[in-house]
Amino acid sequence: MNALTVQIRPDTKPILIAAGFILVILGVGTIYTLATQGAATLLSPAYLIQQLQTGAFLGLVAAGMMLVILIGHIDLSVAWTLTAAAMTATAVGGPWAIPAGLGVGLAVGLLNGIGVAYLRVPSMIFTLGVNAVLRGLMVAQTGGFAPQTAATDAMRFIGAERVSGVPVALVVWVAVSLAIGVILTRTAFGRSLYAIGNREAAAYLSGIPTRRVTCLAFVLCSLFAALAGVMLAGYSTKAFQGMGDAYVLPAIAAVVIGGTHILGGRGRYMGTVVGVILIVLLNSVLSIMQMPEAGRQVIYGGVIIVMLLVYGRGERATS
Amino acid sequence: MADAITADTAPARASARPAGSGDLRLRLRQNAGLLGAVALFVLFYGLYNLYHPRGFSTQVLIQNANEILTLSLLAMAQTVPVLLGGLDLSVGAVMTLVNCLASHLVAGSPAQIALGIAACLGAGAAFGFVNGCIVVYGRIQPIIATLASGAIAMGLALFLRPKPGGKIDADLSWAMTNALSDFAETYGLFEDGKAAWFQPVAWIPVPLLVLSAFALLVWVPFRRTLTGRTIYAIGSAEGAAYMSGLPIARAKLAAFTLAGFFAGAGGLFLAIQTSTGNADIPQASTYTLNSIAAVVIGGTSLLGGTGGAIASVVGALVLRAISFNFRIFDVPPLLQPLVEGLVLLAAVSLGALRALRAKNRLELFR
Numbered sequence: 036m037n038a039l040t041v042q043i044r045p046d047t048k049p050i051l052i053a054a055g056f057i058l059v060i061l062g063v064g065t066i067y068t069l070a071t072q073g074a075a076t077l078l079s080p081a082y083l084i085q086q087l088q089t090g091a092f093l094g095l096v097a098a099g100m101m102l103v104i105l106i107g108h109i110d111l112s113v114a115w116t117l118t119a120a121a122m123t124a125t126a127v128g129g130p131w132a133i134p135a136g137l138g139v140g141l142a143v144g145l146l147n148g149i150g151v152a153y154l155r156v157p158s159m160i161f162t163l164g165v166n167a168v169l170r171g172l173m174v175a176q177t178g179g180f181a182p183q184t185a186a187t188d189a190m191r192f193i194g195a196e197r198v199s200g201v202p203v204a205l206v207v208w209v210a211v212s213l214a215i216g217v218i219l220t221r222t223a224f225g226r227s228l229y230a231i232g233n234r235e236a237a238a239y240l241s242g243i244p245t246r247r248v249t250c251l252a253f254v255l256c257s258l259f260a261a262l263a264g265v266m267l268a269g270y271s272t273k274a275f276q277g278m279g280d281a282y283v284l285p286a287i288a289a290v291v292i293g294g295t296h297i298l299g300g301r302g303r304y305m306g307t308v309v310g311v312i313l314i315v316l317l318n319s320v321l322s323i324m325q326m327p328e329a330g331r332q333v334i335y336g337g338v339i340i341v342m343l344l345v346y347g348r349g350e351r352a353t354s
Numbered sequence: 355m356a357d358a359i360t361a362d363t364a365p366a367r368a369s370a371r372p373a374g375s376g377d378l379r380l381r382l383r384q385n386a387g388l389l390g391a392v393a394l395f396v397l398f399y400g401l402y403n404l405y406h407p408r409g410f411s412t413q414v415l416i417q418n419a420n421e422i423l424t425l426s427l428l429a430m431a432q433t434v435p436v437l438l439g440g441l442d443l444s445v446g447a448v449m450t451l452v453n454c455l456a457s458h459l460v461a462g463s464p465a466q467i468a469l470g471i472a473a474c475l476g477a478g479a480a481f482g483f484v485n486g487c488i489v490v491y492g493r494i495q496p497i498i499a500t501l502a503s504g505a506i507a508m509g510l511a512l513f514l515r516p517k518p519g520g521k522i523d524a525d526l527s528w529a530m531t532n533a534l535s536d537f538a539e540t541y542g543l544f545e546d547g548k549a550a551w552f553q554p555v556a557w558i559p560v561p562l563l564v565l566s567a568f569a570l571l572v573w574v575p576f577r578r579t580l581t582g583r584t585i586y587a588i589g590s591a592e593g594a595a596y597m598s599g600l601p602i603a604r605a606k607l608a609a610f611t612l613a614g615f616f617a618g619a620g621g622l623f624l625a626i627q628t629s630t631g632n633a634d635i636p637q638a639s640t641y642t643l644n645s646i647a648a649v650v651i652g653g654t655s656l657l658g659g660t661g662g663a664i665a666s667v668v669g670a671l672v673l674r675a676i677s678f679n680f681r682i683f684d685v686p687p688l689l690q691p692l693v694e695g696l697v698l699l700a701a702v703s704l705g706a707l708r709a710l711r712a713k714n715r716l717e718l719f720r
Contacts, residue, residue, distance in 0.1 A: 109497075111643075155718055156702055157656040159441070163643055164699035171692025178688060236719035280636075284501060297495045329516065332509030339502035340488060348493040351596075 049294025049346045050306045056342065057313050064320035077320070084202065090315040091208035092263045092270070094308065097286040098215055099259030101307045102252045104290050105219075106231045107299030108151055108158035110253060113260040113286065115169035116143045117279030120261035121268035122173055125184040132187045133265055140261025141254060143169065148250030158253075173276070181275040186268045194269025204266055211259065216304050228252060232299025289314050292342050387653015388665040390704065391672055394651075398675035405682045412533060412557045419559035420531050420627055422674045424449070424620045426565055428641050429648035429666035430573060431616035434609045436649050439589045439658025440496030442610065444485060444504030445617040446642030450633055451511040452478045452621030457520025457631025460622075467523050471622065478618015479611050481507060486610030490603045496610075504642070511633040518632040522625055530626050534558045561623070565667065568619060572612075573663045581608045589658025616663075648673055651701050672701070 043051070064077045076082055096113055103110045116139070124136030143165065150161040186194070193203050219225040227248045230238040239245045263282070268274045287297075293310035295302025317338065321331050382389065403409035428445050435442040452474050459470030481503075488499045529540040535556035538547030547556060576582045584605035587595040596602055620641075625631060645666075646656075652669030654661025676697050680690050 150703065154703060157650075159656060160646060160650045160702045161699070163647065164695060164702055167695030167698055168692065169695075171689070171695045174691050175688045236716060239715065239719065287498070287501065291498050297498045327512070327516070329509045329512030332505045332512060334509075336502040336505030336507075336509065339505075340492070340494070340499065343494045343498065343502075344492050347495075347498075349495060351493065 046294055046301060046303050046306070049292075049342075050303065050309050052346055053292055053294070053306065053309045053313050053342065056338075057309070057316060060313070060316050060320050064316075064323060067320075067324050077323075084200070084205070086315055086319055087205050087208075087312075088202035089319075090311050091202070091204040092267050093282060093285055093289065093315060094208045094311045095211060095259045095263035095266070096282045097289040097307050097311050098211055098304075099256035100286045101290045101293075101295055101302065101304065102215070102228060103158070103256045104287070104295055104297060105228045105299055105302060106249055106252050107235070108249070108253075109287070110147060110162045110256045110260075111159060111283060112143060112147060112162040112166040112169065113256065114279035114283045115166045115173065116140055116257050116260040117264035117267070117282060118274065118277065119143070119169045119173050120264035121274035121278060122177060122182055124190060124265045125182055125186055125268055125274045126176075128184060128187055130187075130189070133189055133193075136265040136268075137258060137261050140258040140264075143261075144254030144257030145250070147257060148253035151253060152246040152249035177276070181273065184273070186272050186274075190265055190269030191272065192269070194266040195272075204270065207262070207266065211262075212304065212308055219304050224248060224251065229300055232296075232301070234300075285314050288339050291347065292339060294346065296347075384660075385653070385665075387661070388668060391652050391665065391668045394672045394701070395668055395675055398672065398679055402675060402678045402682055412559075415557075416531075416533055416559040416561075418674070418678065419561040419565075421678075422671055423561040423565055424624045424627070425641065425644055425648065425674060426667045426670040427568060427616050427620035427623065428645040429652070429670040430568065430663040431613040431620065432642075432645035432649050433652075433654055433661065433663040433666040434585065434612045434616075435496055435500075436646075436654055436656060437585050437589045437658055437661060438496070438606060438609050439592070440489070440609075441646070441656070442485065442500045442613045442617075443497060443642055444481075444500040444507055445613060445620075445645055446638035446640070447504035447507035447511070448478055448481050448614055448617040449621035449624065449641055450638040451481065451507045451514070452618040453625045454511045454514040454520070454631035454633055456622050456625035457515060457522065460526065460625065461521055461523045467526060474622045474625075475615060475618055478621065479615040482611040482614015482617070483607065485614060486607035489610060490606045504638075508633065508635060508638060515631040515633045518630050518634075520625075520631040522629045524629075527626050527629050530560050530564070530623070532560060534560060534563070536560075564623065568616065569664055569667060572615075576608075576612065577662065581605050585609050586659055589655075589660075591659075644670075644673060647698055647702070651698075673698075 061077055065075045068074060068076045096117065100110060100113065120136040120139040123139045124132040127135040147158070147162055147165055150156050150165070151158045154161075193207055196203050198206075219228070227238065227243045227245075230241070230243055231245055231248060235245055260279070260282075264274075264279065267278060271278075289310035290302070290307050291297055291310070292313060293302065293306025293308070295306060317335070318331075321334060326334070403414065406414060408414055428449060431445045431448075432442055455477055456470065456474045459473055460467055461470070485496075485500055485503050488494055488503065489496050492499065525540050529537040533556060535547040535552075537560050538544045538552065538556070544552045581601065581604055584595060584600040584602070585608070587598070587600055588602060588605060592602070648669035649661070649666045650656065650669065651672050652661065652665035652667070654665055654669075676694065677690070679685075680693070685693060
């Protein structure tokens with residue numbers, strides 16, 4: 036027993052517990068569907084693949100959010116970065132739709148990065164301001180209504196289509212995930228993120244270009260949010276006001292449930308993936324069980340607190 | 355805020371100087387953020403009143419006092435955890451929860467109304483206390499603990515009010531949202547508000563009195579207690595505060611309880627103003643985010659240790675005064691969110707001047 040527990044790394048424990056909780060959710064949901072419909076709908080591949088496709092959008096946002104949280108910052112502007120990218124992409128249209136959407140992400144990321152890394156405004160408040168400005172720009176541009184322009188075929192393809200049964204959105208998420216996994220564990224940039232998150236002054240004194248790394252993390256975060264926006268516009272065939280609002284807090288929750296420390300420096304990417312799947316499944320099972328919005332909110336908050344009480348407890352400051 | 359403990363290097367430098375002008379300069383520097391916010395408020399609110407057809411009149415003041423009250427209370431709520439170096443993302447949700455609770459309780463006989471008001475304030479404080487317990491005994495980071503508990507508060511609010519509705523005692527609504535003379539008239543005080551000695555104060559809007567009461571009778575005495583000063587100490591250096599034997603757990607519990615109390619008060623007055631309970635999720639998150647913005651504009655550091663609740667009220671006043679001007683200067687409604695965002699961004703970036711002035715980049719890390 037002892038030998039077994041020693042082998043589990045401390046940052047793996049949250050991932051195992053979260054994965055176990057996913058099985059609990061699936062189990063409870065299956066018992067419910069067996070009792071009411073007499074079929075184990077939740078365990079069918081079609082249902083699971085559908086959930087993973089829905090999860091891909093949240094997964095992309097959470098992936099970017101994790102990079103920013105790892106360095107001890109937070110990006111609250113992803114909501115309107117996502118929306119602005121989607122609106123710009125549908126407005127531009129044609130072959131340049133996707134590059135235009137991603138370009139929005141790049142620009143917002145650079146702005147956030149300069150504000151946080153070079154001007155040293157606290158990220159929480161700077162990204163909040165950028166979010167408000169983006170919202171203002173989009174409201175001014177669209178007149179406060181959903182834009183009439185539709186998503187292009189290419190956006191439809193990466194957002195909604197399937198190639199031999201596998202959603203393209205899922206493929207994109209897997210590709211991004213693999214890339215981030217490699218970046219975080221195998222590159223100097225990835226290790227710098229952890230170093231900055233642990234102690235920025237130490238990272239700076241050991242020669243890490245902290246400002247450039249911080250800036251790059253914000254750029255990547257906004258880029259992934261923009262990619263999610265472009266794909267989401269493809270999935271729902273158009274962009275609309277507030278389409279990103281439902282992604283900010285779940286993305287932060289997914290990252291934290293996956294064992295990443297909210298103050299930075301610790302966490303594995305695998306945990307974020309598991310956290311995203313947990314949140315998507317929890318939402319889906321609760322809606323299958325026809326839980327009213329009130330109950331959903333309470334369960335949602337309760338799950339986050341209980342999971343963190345199990346493995347997210349910090350240490351007391353004693354010196 | 356003059357006697358706030360600052361994380362700045364200012365106290366060390368000032369002690370080398372003789373008292374007198376140096377002392378004044380030190381105080382000015384310590385309160386630079388607050389003074390900037392006051393200047394912004396005077397500018398925006400002055401402009402508004404100058405160009406308003408009935409500017410500088412009691413009616414305008416009463417209307418504005420009602421518009422600023424809830425956000426000001428939430429800004430005070432947000433300040434206390436921020437001083438710890440934490441954050442409370444549940445203030446908007448607690449406000450909504452108490453708002454829905456009030457729409458059930460604050461009606462009926464005078465005794466029932468009084469009990470209802472007490473229950474509402476108590477509920478806010480109780481929710482804040484639970485937040486504090488999660489942070490202190492659960493040892494979960496405040497930002498994520500209150501993110502989750504905010505969802506729970508929102509869920510409870512939806513249980514209480516699945517649809518907007520309910521009612522608030524009409525006399526109370528009228529009395530609390532108008533001038534002091536209307537208050538006295540409603541409740542037959544001071545010869546229906548016509549007593550001669552009463553006239554000089556009769557014009558004062560009740561919401562302003564309520565806000566001053568919360569600031570001067572709750573916040574100011576609290577800050578002077580050991581617990582209150584410990585909150586500042588924790589924000590500056592938690593380890594040092596612990597080693598000095600300060601009551602860390604008690605201060606953190608008190609901070610979150612006070613945040614819940616102020617947020618609950620905000621919800622109660624929102625209910626009194628609107629006469630309904632409404633579990634509106636976007637409204638709750640807007641209030642939470644605006645409360646953070648107000649705290650920052652008021653000059654309180656998000657890292658903790660410097661600032662104060664009264665400065666945050668000024669921050670809230672600035673935010674509201676900016677949007678008052680939209681009515682006067684005919685800013686197209688479609689451009690208003692953009693202007694608001696740009697002003698917010700500019701205001702928070704002013705703090706960046708410190709980063710550009712630093713001689714040694716190591717000074718910037720913390």
